[in-house]
Amino acid sequence: MSTPILKLDRVSKAFGGIHALRQISFALEEGQIVALIGPNGAGKTTLVNLITGVHRASGGRIAFRGTDVTRQRPFQAARRGLTRTFQIVQPFPRMSVLENVAAGALFGGGHAGMDEAMAAAREQLEFTGLSDLADRPASALTLAARKRLELAKSLAMKPHLLMLDEVNAGLNSSEIDGALALIRSIARRGITILVIEHVMKVIFSLADRVLVLHHGELIADGVPSDIAGQQRVIEAYLGQKFARRIARAETNG
Amino acid sequence: MISRRWPYFLFAIWILALGSTPLWAGNYVVRLAITIAMFTGLTLSWNFIGGFTGYPSFSTAAFFGLGSYVGALAQRAGMPMVFAWALATLLVGLFAAALGGILLRLRGHYFAIGSIGVVEVVRLLIASWGSFTGGGDGLNVPFVAGGPDVVARIFLAAMVGIMVAVFATTVGVDRSRLGFGLRCIQQNEDAADMVGINTTIYKIAAYTLSALFCGTIGAAYASWTGYIDPNESFSILMTIKVPVMCLLGGSGTIFGPVIGAAAFTLLEEFFWANFLDYNRAILGAVIVVLIFFLPGGLLRMPYRGLGTRIGRPWVQPKAAA
Numbered sequence: 001m002s003t004p005i006l007k008l009d010r011v012s013k014a015f016g017g018i019h020a021l022r023q024i025s026f027a028l029e030e031g032q033i034v035a036l037i038g039p040n041g042a043g044k045t046t047l048v049n050l051i052t053g054v055h056r057a058s059g060g061r062i063a064f065r066g067t068d069v070t071r072q073r074p075f076q077a078a079r080r081g082l083t084r085t086f087q088i089v090q091p092f093p094r095m096s097v098l099e100n101v102a103a104g105a106l107f108g109g110g111h112a113g114m115d116e117a118m119a120a121a122r123e124q125l126e127f128t129g130l131s132d133l134a135d136r137p138a139s140a141l142t143l144a145a146r147k148r149l150e151l152a153k154s155l156a157m158k159p160h161l162l163m164l165d166e167v168n169a170g171l172n173s174s175e176i177d178g179a180l181a182l183i184r185s186i187a188r189r190g191i192t193i194l195v196i197e198h199v200m201k202v203i204f205s206l207a208d209r210v211l212v213l214h215h216g217e218l219i220a221d222g223v224p225s226d227i228a229g230q231q232r233v234i235e236a237y238l239g240q241k242f243a244r245r246i247a248r249a250e251t252n253g
Numbered sequence: 254m255i256s257r258r259w260p261y262f263l264f265a266i267w268i269l270a271l272g273s274t275p276l277w278a279g280n281y282v283v284r285l286a287i288t289i290a291m292f293t294g295l296t297l298s299w300n301f302i303g304g305f306t307g308y309p310s311f312s313t314a315a316f317f318g319l320g321s322y323v324g325a326l327a328q329r330a331g332m333p334m335v336f337a338w339a340l341a342t343l344l345v346g347l348f349a350a351a352l353g354g355i356l357l358r359l360r361g362h363y364f365a366i367g368s369i370g371v372v373e374v375v376r377l378l379i380a381s382w383g384s385f386t387g388g389g390d391g392l393n394v395p396f397v398a399g400g401p402d403v404v405a406r407i408f409l410a411a412m413v414g415i416m417v418a419v420f421a422t423t424v425g426v427d428r429s430r431l432g433f434g435l436r437c438i439q440q441n442e443d444a445a446d447m448v449g450i451n452t453t454i455y456k457i458a459a460y461t462l463s464a465l466f467c468g469t470i471g472a473a474y475a476s477w478t479g480y481i482d483p484n485e486s487f488s489i490l491m492t493i494k495v496p497v498m499c500l501l502g503g504s505g506t507i508f509g510p511v512i513g514a515a516a517f518t519l520l521e522e523f524f525w526a527n528f529l530d531y532n533r534a535i536l537g538a539v540i541v542v543l544i545f546f547l548p549g550g551l552l553r554m555p556y557r558g559l560g561t562r563i564g565r566p567w568v569q570p571k572a573a574a
Contacts, residue, residue: 052447073446074443074446074447075446075447075448075450075451075452078447078448079449083447084447086444086447090441090443090444091441091444092436092441092444092445093440093441095436095437095440099433102433103433103434103445103448103450104448104449106430106433107430107434107437107448107449108449114428114430114433157448157449
């Protein structure tokens with residue numbers, strides 16, 4: 001079996017006396033789309049922050065493509081191809097959309113010159129459907145477009161693993177469908193994806209595998225249909241009503 | 254493409270105007286030209302950290318004062334003037350690089366306070382180390398040979414030369430990877446980190462760039478005036494005036510600091526000459542009004558939308574095919 005693209009070994013994080021994450025271990029295989037779910041405050045974003053070096057783990061080990069990255073800083077994660085989008089979008093507000101993406105291409109994607117980075121950025125804008133907005137300042141975009149901008153910026157960094165922190169939160173149903181199509185086409189490029197999500201439609205139509213986080217502990221890990229039936233997951237997160245609906249959908253075919 | 258080039262032509266004319274003052278004006282105007290060139294150099298320097306990077310530094314006087322002392326001491330030890338200036342540049346740059354590693358961990362107001370503290374600490378050190386620096390008595394610097402006219406011409410050439418050097422550095426940085434990275438930091442430092450910018454190194458580079466030429470200018474100033482003391486070299490007024498000039502012109506742009514330094518120096522001169530008693534008060538009021546009504550600086554005033562992007566040619570990506 002090949003080396004997993006990302007491997008967490010008993011990773012913990014405490015903020016003072018609060019244990020945000022306890023002994024989390026899992027490994028991601030290259031090319032998977034994995035969903036990370038759990039109630040608010042379960043530690044999902046903290047986990048992404050540990051993986052990208054925003055916070056440093058209190059214990060345990062994180063390896064990315066076989067390299068120990070437990071103590072890396074965010075810019076190093078970006079250069080390694082370990083990129084993420086933010087739940088609260090983080091653009092460079094007074095730069096154009098094109099420049100925002102070019103920043104990703106230039107610094108994270110390792111493009112040598114400005115022109116090359118601009119060209120790479122245009123490509124990603126094309127891919128994410130933002131070409132028409134290329135010259136607008138990032139602050140002028142709608143929320144849905146800003147989330148796409150985050151995606152385009154991350155893609156310009158040539159990721160091996162892309163972590164999407166609630167890219168669908170706050171979007172309407174048709175915008176979500178658009179985002180789903182986009183995530184699928186990113187996966188087709190061979191990029192491993194970890195999605196943090198509350199929207200069940202996204203998880204069950206997209207993920208190969210689901211990790212469930214609750215009170216800082218990993219309580220379930222498996223394919224979506226199995227997860228939906230597990231008692232602990234139902235109690236912690238899905239609720240009885242939703243579990244019944246899933247079960248009905250399964251029996252109906 | 255004319256719209257992108259005309260500011261450079263105007264700047265070239267401005268350099269000629271300043272540089273040619275001895276040919277068409279008296280000593281007062283030449284002295285004013287030297288002062289303008291000097292403050293333009295300082296303001297362009299501040300723009301690296303305060304404008305591009307968005308870190309409100311008040312360290313200018315520390316770098317300037319340190320440069321003047323290094324230059325003066327080196328010249329007194331027998332070093333030729335230009336070498337003394339080079340040494341001052343180098344040492345002040347090293348000082349800023351070392352200091353930046355510590356100070357740039359602070360952000361916003363905290364950085365501002367820390368950077369202003371540097372001025373006081375260096376001033377106190379120089380003032381109390383009397384055996385080496387002359388302490389409160391100050392230092393005499395060997396005079397440049399020749400009459401007042403010759404001296405004025407030499408220092409005019411030196412200050413204008415330094416100003417052009419800082420300007421050229423600014424243009425270079427603005428078009429480079431470094432400049433782009435600094436702008437990213439200015440707009441959102443966390444996001445800059447996340448796109449792969451080593452923000453620590455970039456900030457230290459900006460802080461060092463903001464210091465280098467202040468060192469040169471300080472040393473040149475010491476040689477020009479022939480006498481320095483701690484209070485004048487490490488003046489709090491200077492450390493505040495320079496950022497104000499930059500804001501007045503338009504910080505983070507290429508030409509803003511040039512316009513701001515010239516406008517401020519001329520205004521100051523005008524008020525000083527015409528309202529001897531109240532000149533500081535009037536000047537203060539003018540600054541408040543200008544900053545209040547022109548938060549983007551003179552350069553960013555909506556002159557039919559033209560002025561906005563003058564300083565940043567590469568920011569205008571004409572939607573190509």
